[in-house]
Amino acid sequence: MANQNPKNLPGLNTRAIHHGKSFASETGTVMPPIFPSSTFMHGNPEGFDYTRSGNPNFRILESLLSSIEVCKFSSVFASGVSAITAIASTLKSGDLVLCEENLYGCTVRLFEKVFEKFGIRTQWVDFTTPEALNTIKTIKPAMVWLESPTNPLLKIIDIKEVCEVASSGGIPVVVDNTFSTPIIQRPLELGATLSLTSTTKYINGHSDALGGAICTHDKLWQERLCFAQKALGLQPSPFDCWLITRGIKTLPLRLERQVANAAAIADELAKHPRVNWIRYPFRSDHPQQAIAKKQMQSGGGIITARVNGDAKDTYLFCKALKHFTMAESLGGIESLVCHPATMTHASVDSEMKKHLGIDENLVRFSIGCEDLSDLIDDLNQAFAQTK
Structure with missing residues (x-):
């Protein structure tokens, strides 16, 4: 995997490890401590007052995220869903969000079951088609919302192309970059306004903390997000930020192993x-391989497959795996298998699932850091049990 080193900055591994200020200079601590305080003495030199509006652990993690994303501003939240909520809270009744039709199921649920009640409208399009670009020009939405790769179908969207069309109309573009992380893909460099990630996943990488983050170069957007964090109570816990800060230090190493395993298992x-x-x-059989190779550093650690057999066979296959745990989430050091139709996308309308191809035979693998031979053997034995 390429060691991205833009603008003569230190190397990626170095930036991920060295977090900068620890807010404990008098102790000489190498690792930042946890600051569990809910409130702070008035007039302190760092300007902290109440953890809902800021905490040393937030700032430490934000500085790390800004460093690896190579951006001016980062804001951390309690979860990926909290980060989505922060962005949506900047919209007003009547605004239309033009969304990629294959988004994370919880994103779909938020837009259709929650934000719609407040007058925020959505329109769903396939951003891998040329018609989607014309739709941006025609309807002039308040915002464009993308994922690439998408969850769970791994569609690849030409982020730069979409951003060029949207920016010509002054339309902000949000890219959910959870599957790639800034190690593999940096949406802001491709023209996105906001790069969103669930830090629960690869960024933390150990399946033991929830978090979300939004990165941007835009100061006005940073102010809006800070307001949402404080006003809506979307802040993370200091402990979770500390865990994610610890996890991010091994992100390049973990991803290198996960990507190597995933590429081999896909074959x-x-x-x-x-x-x-x-x-x-x-892979050469991916419909958007050329775009993926243009904007991504590697193929990532997620594989989606459609297995032969009926719904019962697919479910039994998932349960027969030993090293792949059947569970929600992804991006941890351990391998997981997910049945999107009944798990991550259970809340998506059945007709939409049928339209997208999220059927009972679709499975999503999040490849971990185990020995490759053990993972391949595990897949083979599970298939053998469910012939």
Whole structure:
């Protein structure tokens, strides 16, 4: 995996490890401590007052995220959903958000079941088609919302192309970059206004903390997000920020192993007679491989596959795996398998799932850091049990 080193900055591994200020200079601590205080003495030199509006652990994590994203501003939140809520709170009744039709199920649920009640409208389009660009020009939405790669179908959207069209009309573009992280893809460099990630996933990488983050170069957007964090109570806990700060230091190392494992497993799955098709961004059979190679450093650690058999066979296959735990989430050091139709996208309308191709035979693998041979053997034995 390429060691991205823009603008003569220190290397990526170095930036991920050295967090800068620890807010404990008098002790000489190498690792930042946890600041669990809910309130702070008035007039302190750092300007802290109440943790809902700022905490040393927030700032430490934000500085790390800004460093690896190579951006001016980062804001941290209690979860990826909290980060989505912070952005949506800047919209007003009547605003239309033009969304990629294959988004994370909880994003869809927020827009359709929550924000819609406050007059925020959504329109869903396939951003891998040329017609989507014309739609931006025609309807002039208040915001464009993308994922690339998408969850769970791993569609790749030409972020730069979309951003060029949107920016010509002054339309902000949000890119959910959870699957890639700034190690693999940096949406802001491709023209996005906001780069959003669930730090619960790869950024933390140990499945033991919830968090979300939004990165931007735009000072006005940073002010809006800070306001949302404080006004809506979307702040993370100092302890979770401390855990994520610890996790991020090994992000480049973890991803290197996960990507290598994923690329090899994708090739193995593609040859298996029980697999109808697979999606992995850097494989030649991916419909948007050329775009993926243009804007991503690697294919990532997620594989989506459609297995042969009925719904019962697919479910039994997931349960028969030993090293792949059947669970929500992704991006941890451990391998996971997910059944999107009944798990991550259970709340999505059945007709929309059918339209997208999220059926009972679709499975999503989050590849971990285990030994490759053990993961391949595990897949084979699970298939053998469910012939």
